[in-house]
Amino acid sequence: MTAVSRKCVPFTPFDGDLSKATVSIVTAAGVHQKNQQPFNIADDLGDLSYREMTQEVEAADLMVTHHHYDHADADRDINVVFPIDILRRLKEEGFIRDIARKHIGFMGYTMRLKDFYDETAPSIANEIDRGSRADAVVLTGG
Amino acid sequence: MAVQREIEMRGIPTVLITVSPDVSAQMRPPRALHPKGFKIGNSLGKPEMPDLQLKVLRDALSLLTENTRPGRVETREYAEYGEFHESPGVRKI
Numbered sequence: 001m002t003a004v005s006r007k008c009v010p011f012t013p014f015d016g017d018l019s020k021a022t023v024s025i026v027t028a029a030g031v032h033q034k035n036q037q038p039f040n041i042a043d044d045l046g047d048l049s050y051r052e053m054t055q056e057v058e059a060a061d062l063m064v065t066h067h068h069y070d071h072a073d074a075d076r077d078i079n080v081v082f083p084i085d086i087l088r089r090l091k092e093e094g095f096i097r098d099i100a101r102k103h104i105g106f107m108g109y110t111m112r113l114k115d116f117y118d119e120t121a122p123s124i125a126n127e128i129d130r131g132s133r134a135d136a137v138v139l140t141g142g
Numbered sequence: 143m144a145v146q147r148e149i150e151m152r153g154i155p156t157v158l159i160t161v162s163p164d165v166s167a168q169m170r171p172p173r174a175l176h177p178k179g180f181k182i183g184n185s186l187g188k189p190e191m192p193d194l195q196l197k198v199l200r201d202a203l204s205l206l207t208e209n210t211r212p213g214r215v216e217t218r219e220y221a222e223y224g225e226f227h228e229s230p231g232v233r234k235i
Binding site: 009010011012013014018021023026028029069070071072073074076077079080081083085086087089090095096106108116117120121122124125126128129134135136137138139140141 | 143144145146147148149150151152153154155156157158159160170171172182183184185186187188189190192195196199200202203204206207212213
């Protein structure tokens with residue numbers, strides 16, 4: 001992978017029209033489907049894994065596993081950190097064209113920062129690049 | 143955040159919604175929206191306030207089409223949120 005200084009900001013211009021864009025959500029808020037393995041909150045070093053969610057995913061199928069913030073609000077309404085219903089409304093309005101094929105949840109907490117930077121972050125970016133067909137990505141967390 | 147930078151490096155534009163603007167600014171995000179006063183865990187606002195969530199998401203996506211400065215966090219206020227939480231500061235080393 002190309003090494004990029006932290007001082008340098010990688011920036012891809014968005015040339016286009018949001019109404020023609022497909023959008024993907026990537027969240028560090030510990031969101032995953034209820035039928036997926038929860039993140040490992042027992043490990044003090046954190047969890048480096050991530051979960052993929054599909055275009056059809058429903059808010060009711062989602063939950064949060066994260067021990068470094070109070071997610072009671074997300075438990076009531078996942079859209080506060082993973083705005084899938086809101087993205088659908090923007091599609092209905094014609095503000096965006098479509099919901100991307102793939103979305104990603106991860107825990108965003110780890111003591112193994114080098115592994116996160118060297119492995120997890122590039123893997124998530126690859127999933128989005130190759131699997132989501134997204135024209136743009138909205139990220140939440142932190 | 144690191145993931146945002148990686149996605150941008152693959153040629154896909156991104157926008158981060160952050161409630162920890164000082165922490166996020168250290169990572170110099172390509173584009174970021176900071177809804178002022180929102181607490182951690184409320185990136186889009188409060189539960190069951192879909193109109194507020196819609197406004198925040200629309201503002202975030204709109205940053206893609208605006209002439210923002212890479213590395214800078216854009217702060218916006220949303221009175222309907224109705225509360226103010228101090229965002230976490232950056233630990234001085």
